[in-house]
Amino acid sequence: MNKRIRRRIFFAISAFLYLTISQHTALTVLAAPDYAAEAEERKQLPVQSNQIVNWPDGPKVSAQSAVLLEAETGTILYAKNIHERAYPASTTKLMTCLIAAENAGTKETVRFSHDAVFGIERDSSNIGIDAGEAMPLEECLYGIMVASANEVANAVAEHVGGSMDAFAEMMNQKAAELGCENTHFVNAHGLYDDNHYTTAYDLALIGRAFFENELLSKVGNTASYHFKATPTQPDDFIARNKHKLITGEIACEGIRGGKTGYTDEARQTLVTCAERNGMKLICVVMKEESPDQFNDTVKLMDYGFANFAVTNIYENEEHYQVQDTHSFHTAYDIFGNSEGTFSLNKNSFVILPKTLHFTDLSSEITYEGVSGDEVARIDYSYLNNYLGSATIHLLPEAVADSAKDTATFTKMPIGEFVTTADGKQIIFINVIRVILFTLLAGTVLIVLFLIRDLVTNYTILDSAHGKSRKKRPRRRKRNRDKGPVFPSSRFNDFGL
Numbered sequence: 001m002n003k004r005i006r007r008r009i010f011f012a013i014s015a016f017l018y019l020t021i022s023q024h025t026a027l028t029v030l031a032a033p034d035y036a037a038e039a040e041e042r043k044q045l046p047v048q049s050n051q052i053v054n055w056p057d058g059p060k061v062s063a064q065s066a067v068l069l070e071a072e073t074g075t076i077l078y079a080k081n082i083h084e085r086a087y088p089a090s091t092t093k094l095m096t097c098l099i100a101a102e103n104a105g106t107k108e109t110v111r112f113s114h115d116a117v118f119g120i121e122r123d124s125s126n127i128g129i130d131a132g133e134a135m136p137l138e139e140c141l142y143g144i145m146v147a148s149a150n151e152v153a154n155a156v157a158e159h160v161g162g163s164m165d166a167f168a169e170m171m172n173q174k175a176a177e178l179g180c181e182n183t184h185f186v187n188a189h190g191l192y193d194d195n196h197y198t199t200a201y202d203l204a205l206i207g208r209a210f211f212e213n214e215l216l217s218k219v220g221n222t223a224s225y226h227f228k229a230t231p232t233q234p235d236d237f238i239a240r241n242k243h244k245l246i247t248g249e250i251a252c253e254g255i256r257g258g259k260t261g262y263t264d265e266a267r268q269t270l271v272t273c274a275e276r277n278g279m280k281l282i283c284v285v286m287k288e289e290s291p292d293q294f295n296d297t298v299k300l301m302d303y304g305f306a307n308f309a310v311t312n313i314y315e316n317e318e319h320y321q322v323q324d325t326h327s328f329h330t331a332y333d334i335f336g337n338s339e340g341t342f343s344l345n346k347n348s349f350v351i352l353p354k355t356l357h358f359t360d361l362s363s364e365i366t367y368e369g370v371s372g373d374e375v376a377r378i379d380y381s382y383l384n385n386y387l388g389s390a391t392i393h394l395l396p397e398a399v400a401d402s403a404k405d406t407a408t409f410t411k412m413p414i415g416e417f418v419t420t421a422d423g424k425q426i427i428f429i430n431v432i433r434v435i436l437f438t439l440l441a442g443t444v445l446i447v448l449f450l451i452r453d454l455v456t457n458y459t460i461l462d463s464a465h466g467k468s469r470k471k472r473p474r475r476r477k478r479n480r481d482k483g484p485v486f487p488s489s490r491f492n493d494f495g496l
Helices: 003-025 035-043 089-103 114-118 137-145 150-161 164-177 200-210 214-219 292-307 395-402 431-464 488-493
Strands: 065-070 076-080 109-111 134-136 224-227 237-240 255-263 267-276 279-288 308-312 342-344 349-353 362-366 374-382 385-394 407-412 415-420 425-429
Touching (some): 065 292, 076 200, 076 292, 089 164, 089 200, 089 255, 089 267, 109 137, 114 150, 137 150, 137 214, 150 164, 200 267, 267 292, 279 308
Antiparallel strands (some): 065 076, 308 349, 374 385
């Protein structure tokens, strides 16, 4: 019998004795809660997304809170008390692994301290690691996600954060970065603490980030993992995942992984990711009874994939062909029907309920939060429910990015002259340069006119004061005795 089995037997016997003694020494025995009745009451709670006009009607679930989130856009497809605080239990480990993967190398060696091993409840999930043993970080990730091992979560927290408290602070900082507004962590494993809480929506944001990581997506979708004996970890054993959608015990098409969680206070909580029809959905149910957490997750996934679809914005947008009132391209611009200065991102999309049409959506342009060649973003919503967005790009940059090797760009004073591989010639006019050139030319002309007017006015003014008169020749005096004197030339003119 190996060390791991002996340790589990010891913990089991200890737990049994503890419970037995507690029952015999208790002065009163409280009746067990009627969890079935509580589940039925929760099932009757309102579903907020079902109250949206023309929104697809979602299923009733017995979870206290639940959310279905489209991972790419962040669109909320189903919402039931999504901002209500609850205890995450072991779904906390999604954040633990996310921070570990982002801040440490997979080949790094994680050593198990005494505090990491014995700082957990004696009957909580573990894989029987002893103090002083060590494992590679990547193997620790499998221990955390597949076996939900609490001592492994502790050891990783100490390795990455320096201490478990410091790691908890890293978890809270990351949660804030992801947009979690009702989350606070105090440990890496999720065992109950009144100050350790989150919401269905915040947990979906964490799951969204988790499944963006390729390694974590692989680890989080592992049904079983074989831990082989090494010089630093002497046991050989197989850990099996308790997530029934991952193991296939309950069918769910397109499953991409997830994490289970349970404590008496949290009840059953579950995070799941699935992908179909070009959509990747994150489903979170909190405070539910087994096996409803699995069955309701399948219902919500089927609801999402059946009632929503990826809809390309570029192919459906008619209001903005990026034109008129928004200062983009128009067929009536002063340069004629040009190719346009800006272009919608052709790969942008919204998650559209099948009960609606694209023209039912509202749109709003924002110029904040854009980068690179992006100049603006159009956000789409329905009755204030966000559905996706499209970015607007400078067209010359877009052409350059898509055809660097197949197009020739020639710089001109007012823009660029582009010759594509198929011989098509396009002129991109730099409007700013045209305006500056026009202003400069106009300024020069105005200055020239001013100079001409100054010269003319100066001449007229000078004449008015007599300064430019020519000196008149002095008249000859008449000889009164001899009569008038005539110049000889005049006599000659008359033949005299």
